[in-house]
Amino acid sequence: MTSPERDFVQAHLDDLHADLDAWVRIPSISADPAHGPDVAASAEWLADALRRTGFPTVEIWPTAGAPAVYAEWPSADAGAPVALVYGHHDVQPVDPLELWEHPPFEPTRVEGPDGPELHGRGASDDKGVLVVHLLGLRAHLAATGRDTPAVTVKVLVEGEEESGSPHFEALLRERRDRLDCDVVVVSDTGMAAPDVPSAVTAMRGLADAEITLRGPAVDLHSGSFGGAVPNPLHAMAELIAKLHDDQGRVTLPGFYDAVRPLSDRERELMARVPFDERAWLAGPAASRATSGEAGFSTLERTGARPTAEVNGMWGGYTGPGHKTIIPAEAHAKVTFRLVSDQRPGEIGPMLRAWVEANVPEGIEAEVHAPPGGVAPCASDLDSPLMDALLAAIGQAFDTAPEDVLLTREGGSGPEAAIAGELGAPLLFLGVGLPTDRIHSPNERVLLPMLHRGAEAAAHLWRELAAR
């Protein structure tokens, strides 16, 4: 379905490609202090690009960590809604470097089975997914013949998302008055497949904790003491084994109390998302089998249900050969993924009480659960804002709005904090793909997805203004 927006985008693809190429060349790895200047350069690059695009106000906002970029382009229309685009300009580390087929910061075009790809760190997450807004906004203006966008467009792009956004909430509070908006447009997610236009509608929250179990005051000789004093590693194993029941449910009392049950409509919507489990296992999951909570599909398990995963466990002797000890301590790192309306701050105390009730005599337990965490978040499926998003995506992907599928993102980000701090609803417009290998070697983006994304972004401002 042709449109002035599509025509403009198609006529200016080189601009999009050149922008992404230039941005990916900047190794803005926020986790590595040595790349601090690169993260700053990435912010400067984006600020320039926003100025080029026409934003009258563009600012670099320093934080206690990496700088964020803010821009604002007011609509001349009285009463026009205000949209805030969120994304990040920092990228993941690149190790193991030897697994990259092309240097991660020398963006390389590769012809793939679904069309041209651009390979490079950040090509998808989040530089590619975010850069569509530059061309998208130009297409919106050109197609509608306007001098200012139909909605006031604000842009907030942080520089520490890949490091857990440690200073982002403080920034939101500090700049609260500048960030007032009617809707937050998150551009840091993906679609189900190249031929399956879809929109994320929810992200899981996160709570993390570290469990330490202490037995003997020192490592003991397992010959002299073995079999007669409690071994913290045995106690940890028993604890972690008890964390799930035989139905794959988390056993912390009260864990599911605040979980909103999936409605029949939500389950039906999720079931429409095409999902080849065999291909998923052989590909991204790289796993021999599925497992998890009984009664739920894999997409429900990863997107719509809360989980507990042990991310690390250690204790005792871990070097070559053997050392015959009963170790003094055992440790486990656990993260919980949360769904609405679970609250991350309640998980730590819940875990602490459960651990204390479940360690054997002679074992002392400590549960370190940092405050904070990430709340789950979701779009309102029945809002006119959602209608605008689905209409925009539908037009860009030549699909009826009701055929744009709704997905859920299993990961967690600062989106809930933005929505909470600003009191604004969330929409997710993101054109990454599950096969983009984000966070891994050979990250890439499918360029036709970016072309569609720029068009969807152009449509979105018009659609939002019309509601």
Next chain:
Amino acid sequence: MTSPERDFVQAHLDDLHADLDAWVRIPSISADPAHGPDVAASAEWLADALRRTGFPTVEIWPTAGAPAVYAEWPSADAGAPVALVYGHHDVQPVDPLELWEHPPFEPTRVEGPDGPELHGRGASDDKGVLVVHLLGLRAHLAATGRDTPAVTVKVLVEGEEESGSPHFEALLRERRDRLDCDVVVVSDTGMAAPDVPSAVTAMRGLADAEITLRGPAVDLHSGSFGGAVPNPLHAMAELIAKLHDDQGRVTLPGFYDAVRPLSDRERELMARVPFDERAWLAGPAASRATSGEAGFSTLERTGARPTAEVNGMWGGYTGPGHKTIIPAEAHAKVTFRLVSDQRPGEIGPMLRAWVEANVPEGIEAEVHAPPGGVAPCASDLDSPLMDALLAAIGQAFDTAPEDVLLTREGGSGPEAAIAGELGAPLLFLGVGLPTDRIHSPNERVLLPMLHRGAEAAAHLWRELAAR
């Protein structure tokens, strides 16, 4: 009860002290290649000391690792029995060095509550426990007026016991003809308490294994995949939790099949050993509680029952903060202590079969169980040899032989290999104490125990010849 042996020992204590002081000054740490020359110097020192004592044959026996010392002093009596003394001249590493009150290789005399102590690495294990034989043999000759001992005394002191005796069995086989004997006298153990003369009668065996569980081919993002694929750390926790039942028994099928049940007499003998569990928990065990196999005492659990202990367990992210992954692998190191008539070579296959039967779908298991291990060993309580040992200890400690208590050693050493290779029964004459802090900082020995030990060694040769 005075005796010529005691008179001689008491008149020559300075010799014993000087010998031990000189030997402890040699940092013969076999685990550290940098101390190779020190281990060699320790062997040379011992060879000299044996020559000084009067042994007509003294040899250094090289191995593929550290050298052993061999000595032989034939009895002039036709048909005299042949005894082989076993011990080791290497010592444990000393780290953490900062916890030592005195430099570990500058032997320091300290007045303790039970008498004078000598502090230093190896002061007890095994230089102190072994050095008593030098003065003991001289006392035997002086007290009996003999030019040669009443039994042919052979001595074999290895240099790699603290590193697992990796070349000792090869040495035994290679030198088999020189080592022929009627009894092996092991001097590398201890007594129950300073005022409780006792003899070890058994040592546990050892089998070790490493379990590796593999899930996804790479570490997965726990947001995108959490709750839907098997987590190897969860599987490891479940496996280790299942390794014992709720009675503290090891669950490997067949594990107890070869275990000789404790007879009523053996249990009665063990029960006579004074044991202050509270003091043991507060002191050497440094533990808040006991635990273990239901129906057995702590001394039975540590000495007479087989065990399974996880010595190390690891997988996933173990650094600061958290990393939200489902790790690709989980690992555990397990050692089993064995009692007669369990065979170490049977444990690995038993564990492998059990692990394979108990891992969930999607998890691949590998069990690495090196061949070898250590067989359990025991003295024959009803033999005349045991009567000789108890008589010798009784005389040295002013106790009736029937009041010398019988204990069991939970640890494992090459004793079973010696007995097996040479086809000779084992006696244990050792005067260490549970409070000697062997393998730990501030190792020490109680000097009056060494004085009694020298006297017991002197009596032993006469008693053995008389049976």
